[in-house]
Amino acid sequence: MSILVVGSVAFDSIRTPDAEHADLLGGSATHFSVAASFFSPVRLVAVVGEDFGEDQLAPFRERGVDLDGLQRVPGRTFRWSGEYGANPDEARTLDTQLNVFADFRPALPAGWDATPVLFLANIDPELQDSVLDQMSAPRITALDTMNFWIAQKPEQLKRTLARVQILLINEGEIRQLTGAHGIVEAAQRTRALGPQVVVIKRGEHGALVVDDDGFFAVPAFPAVRVVDPTGAGDSFAGGFLGYLASRAPDGRPDYRRAAVLGSVMASFQVEAFSLERVRRLQPGEITGRFEAFRRLTRFGEPDFLDALQQRAATR
Amino acid sequence: MSILVVGSVAFDSIRTPDAEHADLLGGSATHFSVAASFFSPVRLVAVVGEDFGEDQLAPFRERGVDLDGLQRVPGRTFRWSGEYGANPDEARTLDTQLNVFADFRPALPAGWDATPVLFLANIDPELQDSVLDQMSAPRITALDTMNFWIAQKPEQLKRTLARVQILLINEGEIRQLTGAHGIVEAAQRTRALGPQVVVIKRGEHGALVVDDDGFFAVPAFPAVRVVDPTGAGDSFAGGFLGYLASRAPDGRPDYRRAAVLGSVMASFQVEAFSLERVRRLQPGEITGRFEAFRRLTRFGEPDFLDALQQRAATR
Numbered sequence: 001m002s003i004l005v006v007g008s009v010a011f012d013s014i015r016t017p018d019a020e021h022a023d024l025l026g027g028s029a030t031h032f033s034v035a036a037s038f039f040s041p042v043r044l045v046a047v048v049g050e051d052f053g054e055d056q057l058a059p060f061r062e063r064g065v066d067l068d069g070l071q072r073v074p075g076r077t078f079r080w081s082g083e084y085g086a087n088p089d090e091a092r093t094l095d096t097q098l099n100v101f102a103d104f105r106p107a108l109p110a111g112w113d114a115t116p117v118l119f120l121a122n123i124d125p126e127l128q129d130s131v132l133d134q135m136s137a138p139r140i141t142a143l144d145t146m147n148f149w150i151a152q153k154p155e156q157l158k159r160t161l162a163r164v165q166i167l168l169i170n171e172g173e174i175r176q177l178t179g180a181h182g183i184v185e186a187a188q189r190t191r192a193l194g195p196q197v198v199v200i201k202r203g204e205h206g207a208l209v210v211d212d213d214g215f216f217a218v219p220a221f222p223a224v225r226v227v228d229p230t231g232a233g234d235s236f237a238g239g240f241l242g243y244l245a246s247r248a249p250d251g252r253p254d255y256r257r258a259a260v261l262g263s264v265m266a267s268f269q270v271e272a273f274s275l276e277r278v279r280r281l282q283p284g285e286i287t288g289r290f291e292a293f294r295r296l297t298r299f300g301e302p303d304f305l306d307a308l309q310q311r312a313a314t315r
Numbered sequence: 316m317s318i319l320v321v322g323s324v325a326f327d328s329i330r331t332p333d334a335e336h337a338d339l340l341g342g343s344a345t346h347f348s349v350a351a352s353f354f355s356p357v358r359l360v361a362v363v364g365e366d367f368g369e370d371q372l373a374p375f376r377e378r379g380v381d382l383d384g385l386q387r388v389p390g391r392t393f394r395w396s397g398e399y400g401a402n403p404d405e406a407r408t409l410d411t412q413l414n415v416f417a418d419f420r421p422a423l424p425a426g427w428d429a430t431p432v433l434f435l436a437n438i439d440p441e442l443q444d445s446v447l448d449q450m451s452a453p454r455i456t457a458l459d460t461m462n463f464w465i466a467q468k469p470e471q472l473k474r475t476l477a478r479v480q481i482l483l484i485n486e487g488e489i490r491q492l493t494g495a496h497g498i499v500e501a502a503q504r505t506r507a508l509g510p511q512v513v514v515i516k517r518g519e520h521g522a523l524v525v526d527d528d529g530f531f532a533v534p535a536f537p538a539v540r541v542v543d544p545t546g547a548g549d550s551f552a553g554g555f556l557g558y559l560a561s562r563a564p565d566g567r568p569d570y571r572r573a574a575v576l577g578s579v580m581a582s583f584q585v586e587a588f589s590l591e592r593v594r595r596l597q598p599g600e601i602t603g604r605f606e607a608f609r610r611l612t613r614f615g616e617p618d619f620l621d622a623l624q625q626r627a628a629t630r
Contacts, residue, residue, distance in 0.1 A: 064629060217521070304562070
């Protein structure tokens with residue numbers, strides 16, 4: 001099934017402890033759509049300025065992303081500039097220029113209202129709401145957000161949250177949203193707001209899925225060198241929803257495999273700046289890393305029952 | 316096989332966001348030995364003062380911990396006072412009174428030098444070294460340490476580390492020890508110092524084992540209410556080494572199951588103050604939570620190969 005993503009397409013300027021790059025292709029919808037495209041067809045709704053050229057469109061075209069919803073308007077494209085220190089989970093924003101993104105009003109091309117899967121990347125919850133208004137009856141709806149909207153538009157955000165099934169959110173942000181420190185309580189309070197599936201992204205500590213089945217924990221992949229963490233969360237969302245869309249509408253959604261594939265795509269994303277690693281992935285690399293996640297997490301059957309019983313008998 | 320543990324026995328005074336308790340039975344060797352005792356016989360080497368009475372010995376006796384190495388000397392027992400805020404991974408020390416611990420010189424009772432498994436809980440690396448000198452030929456040696464020793468006695472710590480097989484250490488501390496932020500590099504540098512098995516404890520994010528087989532990640536158990544995080548790391552070590560000792564000397568050590576059982580014991584430890592939860596555990600609770608860890612981490616076989624190939628074919 002196809003996925004509609006609404007979010008940002010941006011130029012990122014990024015400084016890490018080892019390197020610095022300006023005007024990289026970035027943005028939440030960019031990273032999401034390229035990652036998701038390995039599993040399902042993707043339709044992109046976003047806005048860019050006149051400084052956005054054919055070169056920048058190449059990665060989308062290569063990956064078959066439908067760009068009919070990409071508005072091109074007078075002005076400059078959204079620009080973000082940030083810096084990472086030793087801890088890849090802490091980005092410091094140096095500069096944000098909204099540019100054409102300031103007046104972005106998502107508009108769906110004809111027929112796209114019937115897209116079965118919707119991902120609302122991190123934008124103003126009012127705009128996310130307006131996209132939901134435009135959709136006819138999506139089967140799967142998911143939303144990402146950030147600390148800025150939780151602080152600035154909490155009521156609007158809660159209204160929008162009430163309309164989606166899946167929330168993807170950072171660990172710090174779910175605490176901010178709910179006021180609960182304990183992750184279980186934070187997840188419960190969030191589910192009470194609407195989304196029955198809560199995916200808590202923990203950066204280099206992986207992710208936790210909370211749904212009707214309980215909890216599922218997937219680690220981040222430790223054996224990669226983190227070159228640039230930018231886009232990891234959106235690539236996670238791309239793998240997660242790309243997989244769900246590829247399996248639907250058959251049977252029950254498997255959020256566990258989806259979260260592993262989210263972690264797989266995020267683990268590739270951080271290995272290079274911008275899309276340099278992810279855009280060139282081969283299917284075998286994805287399945288190979290999925291198996292590496294199994295090796296990372298599997299453990300044997302209980303073989304300690306005798307020891308426990310012997311010890312209990314001597315007490 | 317039996318385990319010899321050398322470490323602290325203490326009175327803890329602890330303040331959490333919800334409660335406050337004074338003079339609780341605590342200390343690294345206490346938490347370790349009670350947790351390990353469910354799997355293997357434990358011999359304790361530690362020191363207490365005249366204020367340490369029969370009441371405090373009860374949990375050790377109940378669990379069959381051999382107390383022949385527990386020195387009782389004039390003076391007061393080691394006292395630690397600490398506070399936790401909303402984040403259970405951050406303890407703030409309010410007061411430390413070393414008391415009789417200041418002059419602690421570990422001395423092994425006759426015959427204990429032949430104990431096959433040794434755990435050096437977090438004490439001065441010079442004392443840890445002196446215990447290694449007293450042992451004849453332990454099969455399994457493991458060590459824990461803390462930021463204080465990494466900062467104050469780095470050279471002594473490295474000499475001691477070179478003599479043990481397993482290091483259990485916090486995430487922040489391994490970065491401090493090695494100067495590497497990336498967890499893979501930090502683990503590699505640590506293994507170059509001696510220990511071939513490095514267990515990185517991540518508090519509410521679980522633990523990572525690095526050994527010749529690569530990486531194994533186990534999450535912390537999310538579905539518990541953290542009442543008091545004190546002793547979680549030592550209970551982890553107790554489950555980890557208690558299990559290894561129960562299986563040795565047969566076959567290869569299974570550090571994966573050991574780490575899951577470490578997480579199991581830590582998950583019980585944090586559910587109550589002091590030993591109130593762990594000392595009364597039933598074997599069935601331990602096996603039950605081991606299976607809960609499997610439910611928490613398992614995921615299905617790849618069922619996305621068709622989707623990947625179809626998408627690749629349309630590119």
